[in-house]
Amino acid sequence: MLKQLWGRQIPVVNPEIYGNQVMQRPAIYRHRQHYYCNRCGQRISKQDCLPQQNYYCRHCLSLGRVSTLDTLISIPEPNRFPKLNHNPLLWSGQLSPLQKQCSRELLTVVKNGGHHLLWAVTGAGKTEMLFETLAYSLQKQMRIGLASPRVDVCTELYPRIKEAFTVKPLLLHGKSEMSYSYCQLTICTTHQLLRFYQAFDLLIIDEVDSFPFAQDAGLAYAAQNACKAKGSLVYLTATPGKELQKQVARRNLSVSYLPLRFHGYLLPEIQVIKTRRRELLPAKALDYLKKWFQAGTPFLIFVPKIVDLAPVLKKVKQTLPNLAVASVHAADEQRLEKVIALRSGKLQALVTTTILERGVTFKNLDLMVLAAEQTFSSAALVQIAGRVGRSAQKPGGEVLFFCQRKNAAIREAQRQIKFMNRKGAQLGGKMYSV
Structure with a gap:
């Protein structure tokens, strides 16, 4: 049991049974007029109360409740690991x-x-x-x-x-x-x-x-x-x-x-296309979809909300009835199968939420973000743009943001990409011509 406490903190109600073998800290402590959680550092709301003027932390409740009745016990990390007489690295690849x-x-x-x-x-x-x-x-x-x-x-x-x-x-x-x-x-x-x-x-x-x-x-x-x-x-x-x-x-x-990927090209930069009317899939976007469909290359269409998936997918299918396209979101049980289908060519396009903003790689990709001024953070927009240009065969592509106005998140995403591209250009990186 004591070994399990090395470098850990565990809430207990009866810390006295461990004697002097462990360090003890109150799970929740009072500072001036407020209570704070020692596990997550957050202030406790007065509404998060228990009987007899005790309080619990709602913020880190998912890992088990801690309250003013608990004590956090731990033992200092001893670093009891075997001394290695060899290099533990087995990887034989080469870094650039x-x-x-x-x-x-x-x-x-x-x-x-x-x-x-x-x-x-x-x-x-x-x-x-x-x-x-x-x-x-x-x-x-x-x-x-x-x-x-x-x-x-x-x-x-x-x-x-x-x-x-x-x-x-x-x-x-x-x-x-x-x-x-x-x-x-x-x-x-x-x-x-x-x-x-x-x-x-x-x-x-x-x-x-x-x-x-x-x-x-x-x-x-x-x-x-x-x-x-x-x-x-x-x-x-x-x-x-x-x-x-x-x-x-x-x-x-x-x-x-x-600032450069393995192929040495700069990041594809964001092209902002402003729309006058408040419509999710504007005519300008449909023109690009037709072009990509005719070129036969895969593409992603990002939408701000799950409720936007069905109407956008319907409009895309009406415009391009021969396009192999599907929608995907976080709760989609076939998410992995659809990603594989896009990679293999069984699908040419996916209409998606931010679930595909990171963690997936496709070759020869183009993409667009619809209503880019809604809900997307700058980090999400940079990650979305980063799906394009990841292969040596096509180290670039089109990254289109459709919006009625360019907000702070879009400007920050553009700034970060341009910042890294300036650094990349200083190292000899070149922009791929679409």
């Missing part, structure tokens, strides 16, 4: 010169116990750039966490990391079949970080811009809390938020840029 530079910069920061941002364009191969630092950290008996807000990213990372290293990783998420065990290398969702306390010498947050991490102050607190005071916190993203960019500007966070 730019990837190698970013890899070396990251390793230097981790050796010095610093924090770092790896700002790499979509499709740049971020995971492979971690390998050198992971191998070093494993050899130094450091405890490592590799976290992502998204379960699908964790489940994709796990077999790749398992295959690349001799040290077996642990996979933790809400639907995981694995139960927790003390392990040197943990791959988990950012929600699982709420169960760790000053555990990791190196904590890497992949896709730090994605939901729910970017919108949840409790998860950001959990990441800070899960990392040791002298540990390294590393952020990976193609679309850093304003707070991370401020930390870089203030030199509180070192940064590595990777």
Whole structure:
């Protein structure tokens, strides 16, 4: 039982049974007129009350309730891992010169116990750039966490990391079949970080811009809390938020840029097409759909809401009755089959929500975003644009945003892509001509 508490925090009602073997902190504490949760750092609402003037935390309730009746117990991380007399890295692939530079910069920061941002364009191969630092950290008996807000990213990372290293990783998420065990290398969702306390010498947050991490102050607190005071916190993203960019500007966070994909071409830039009337699928968009259909290349049509899928799909089918097209969303049980069908050519087009904004790769793709000024964040728009131009055969394509007005999110997405393209051009990157 005590081994399970190394670098962890567990709520208990009767901490006295553990005596002096564990550290103890109140699960919820009072500061001035308010109560705060020690697990997620968030303020407790006065409405979240229990009998006899006790309170519980609603914010992190999904991981089990903590209240003023609970104590968080933990044992300091001892780093009881075997000393390796070999290089644990099995991967024999080659990094590009730019990837190698970013890899070396990251390793230097981790050796010095610093924090770092790896700002790499979509499709740049971020995971492979971690390998050198992971191998070093494993050899130094450091405890490592590799976290992502998204379960699908964790489940994709796990077999790749398992295959690349001799040290077996642990996979933790809400639907995981694995139960927790003390392990040197943990791959988990950012929600699982709420169960760790000053555990990791190196904590890497992949896709730090994605939901729910970017919108949840409790998860950001959990990441800070899960990392040791002298540990390294590393952020990976193609679309850093304003707070991370401020930390870089203030030199509180070192940064590595990777502005080019493996094929050396610049990112396809966003073309904004303004529409006068408030219609979801304007005539201008239909003209492009006809062109793409005749060219025979695959394409995506992004819509802001699930309710927009059916009317857009109906209009597309009416306009192009011979087009092989379907719609897809997060709750679609055939989502994976439809993605495979688009890759294989059985489908030429998908009408989709932001579920396909990241984590999927298609060759020779074009895309459009309808009503781009509605609901989409700048990070989502950059990720959507990043679906295009990922193959060496066609390292570019059309990225069309239809909107009545250009809002702050669209402008920020354009700014970030242009910023990385300026850096890429300085390194010899060229724009692909559509």
